[in-house]
Amino acid sequence: MEPAARKKPARTPTPEAPAKRTRVDRDSVLFALGELVRREVDLDALLAQVIDTVTKAMDADRGTFYLVDRARGELFSKAAHLPELREIRLKVGQGIAGHVARTGEAINLSHTEGDPRFYGAIDRATNYATRSMLCVPVLDRAGEILGVLQLLNKKGAAFDDDDEALLRALASQVAMLVESTSLYAQLRAPTGGPLRYRFNGVVGGGARMRRVYDLVTRAAGTDATVLITGETGTGKGLIARAIHYNSPRAGRPFVAVDCASLPATLIENELFGHERGAYTGADQRSVGKFEAADGGTVFLDELGEVPLPLQSKLLRVLQDREFERVGGRKTLKVDVRILAATNRNLEDMVARQRFREDLYYRLRVLSLAMPPLRERGPEDLEQLAYHFLAGFAQRHNKPVVRFSPPALARLHAHSWPGNIRELENCIEGAVVLSVGDAIEVADLPLPADPRELPPAGRKGGRGAAADLARLSWTEMEKLYIEAVLAAHDGNRSGAARAMGIGRATLLRKIKALKIRA
Numbered sequence: 001m002e003p004a005a006r007k008k009p010a011r012t013p014t015p016e017a018p019a020k021r022t023r024v025d026r027d028s029v030l031f032a033l034g035e036l037v038r039r040e041v042d043l044d045a046l047l048a049q050v051i052d053t054v055t056k057a058m059d060a061d062r063g064t065f066y067l068v069d070r071a072r073g074e075l076f077s078k079a080a081h082l083p084e085l086r087e088i089r090l091k092v093g094q095g096i097a098g099h100v101a102r103t104g105e106a107i108n109l110s111h112t113e114g115d116p117r118f119y120g121a122i123d124r125a126t127n128y129a130t131r132s133m134l135c136v137p138v139l140d141r142a143g144e145i146l147g148v149l150q151l152l153n154k155k156g157a158a159f160d161d162d163d164e165a166l167l168r169a170l171a172s173q174v175a176m177l178v179e180s181t182s183l184y185a186q187l188r189a190p191t192g193g194p195l196r197y198r199f200n201g202v203v204g205g206g207a208r209m210r211r212v213y214d215l216v217t218r219a220a221g222t223d224a225t226v227l228i229t230g231e232t233g234t235g236k237g238l239i240a241r242a243i244h245y246n247s248p249r250a251g252r253p254f255v256a257v258d259c260a261s262l263p264a265t266l267i268e269n270e271l272f273g274h275e276r277g278a279y280t281g282a283d284q285r286s287v288g289k290f291e292a293a294d295g296g297t298v299f300l301d302e303l304g305e306v307p308l309p310l311q312s313k314l315l316r317v318l319q320d321r322e323f324e325r326v327g328g329r330k331t332l333k334v335d336v337r338i339l340a341a342t343n344r345n346l347e348d349m350v351a352r353q354r355f356r357e358d359l360y361y362r363l364r365v366l367s368l369a370m371p372p373l374r375e376r377g378p379e380d381l382e383q384l385a386y387h388f389l390a391g392f393a394q395r396h397n398k399p400v401v402r403f404s405p406p407a408l409a410r411l412h413a414h415s416w417p418g419n420i421r422e423l424e425n426c427i428e429g430a431v432v433l434s435v436g437d438a439i440e441v442a443d444l445p446l447p448a449d450p451r452e453l454p455p456a457g458r459k460g461g462r463g464a465a466a467d468l469a470r471l472s473w474t475e476m477e478k479l480y481i482e483a484v485l486a487a488h489d490g491n492r493s494g495a496a497r498a499m500g501i502g503r504a505t506l507l508r509k510i511k512a513l514k515i516r517a
């Protein structure tokens with residue numbers, strides 16, 4: 001928080017308030033926000049920066065972003081210039097911000113004094129004098145009020161209509177930002193829960209991912225080579241970008257090379273460039289990825305596919321940051337950070353002499369294993385599912401906002417061998433097929449429920465039993481209860497009878513297992 005924000009402003013506005021103020025360039029503020037989104041991994045830090053950017057751009061003294069906590073009928077400050085208090089909580093309808101949260105109408109006050117809606121208790125608690133105030137609602141795609149963006153004390157004058165228009169534009173940016181995170185899903189979830197996540201398009205705050213974020217944060221501060229491993233679709237590419245954009249090299253290029261998509265002869269060309277006349281058709285000199293990335297990061301994706309001869313050239317780059325262009329004699333030196341990813345078991349490849357051992361050790365200075373989706377726990381799965389639901393509903397212009405309980409149970413029952421990519425594709429397909437506001441089981445492009453298939457109906461004898469065996473006992477129990485409840489249209493007495501347990505027992509389990517019934 002800026003120390004300047006502590007200063008207590010004069011209570012009376014300066015009489016010779018300049019009529020003309022520097023107009024903020026709307027596009028540049030929006031662009032600045034876009035940049036922030038790309039760089040921040042931590043949502044709280046991101047929102048704090050957003051508030052800073054907006055407040056500064058609009059020449060205000062303080063800014064606050066409130067979120068609406070529906071379950072409690074309250075607003076709480078999610079990011080604020082608020083050195084004095086840890087958090088502000090208001091009832092919906094209380095104070096100016098609470099009023100905006102209730103009505104969805106913006107409020108622009110040149111003088112708070114005498115306005116009955118103004119809630120003076122916060123000023124008293126913070127010893128801050130609020131004179132002018134501009135408060136706009138933050139609405140989601142469906143037009144529901146997600147939160148409130150509030151600015152206090154325009155420097156030199158009161159806020160005008162142009163300010164209001166700009167703040168509204170910024171509010172819709174903030175809404176999109178929040179909607180693209182798991183924060184949004186959690187806000188909509190009836191259970192609420194602690195609001196802590198990481199960001200940068202990286203969704204999921206479970207224990208496995210928290211360990212990944214820790215490593216990303218630590219790795220980002222260094223120039224160490226990082227080897228990212230994990231099954232296909234687990235987010236290796238995404239994490240590589242997060243490392244780069246959180247490192248001191250963020251302002252320099254991030255250059256990704258997909259080693260699997262190019263034939264061996266071309267990878268070398270792609271990585272190191274070539275001199276004119278290096279081979280037939282090479283009538284121009286070309287710059288390779290390592291040169292293009294100078295000062296930045298090179299991401300060697302699918303590194304396990306690199307053929308042995310090229311591996312030795314890579315080793316040299318890793319050791320000395322030196323190489324020659326194809327057909328060239330001059331040794332070039334570059335300053336790059338190297339990240340690599342593979343879904344292959346490199347250790348195994350080393351044992352089979354398909355991968356150079358020395359290169360392997362050079363690469364895995366830091367290694368980061370991305371967890372498969374099925375090991376990330378039910379909460380991450382739901383956060384991701386809602387994250388993709390929101391994105392695709394917007395993209396395909398569909399009114400869908402939720403999963404029916406059986407559809408959610410079906411998502412939990414699947415083992416996701418293709419991990420997040422598979423989930424992403426599955427949700428997109430379901431959104432396209434969906435009618436109305438909920439995704440139903442029938443919309444999900446998944447094989448029939450494993451529990452309804454005879455084991456013989458699945459290939460190789462794995463299948464239903466294997467799928468179930470991946471679940472923990474609690475997950476099984478939860479699925480079972482959700483399915484029976486769904487079959488009884490949510491009627492708990494009927495479901496309890498069908499399960500052969502008492503209604504009180506069922507209610508206890510619903511609560512303990514956090515079943516949304």
Ligand SMILES: Nc1ncnc2c1ncn2[C@@H]1O[C@H](COP(=O)(O)OP(=O)(O)OP(=O)(O)O)[C@@H](O)[C@H]1O
Nearest residue numbers: 201202203231232233234235236237238343420421
């Ligand atoms: N934690 C996450 N939050 C949101 N989206 C994610 C997350 N992890 C992955 N994705 C999305 O899932 C898809 C697959 O991710 P990515 O391409 O990074 O996986 P990968 O591990 O590199 O896969 P492959 O080995 O097949 O290259 C991408 O569209 C990515 O944006």
Ligand SMILES: [Mg+2]
Nearest residue numbers: 236237301341
């Ligand atoms: Mg990838």
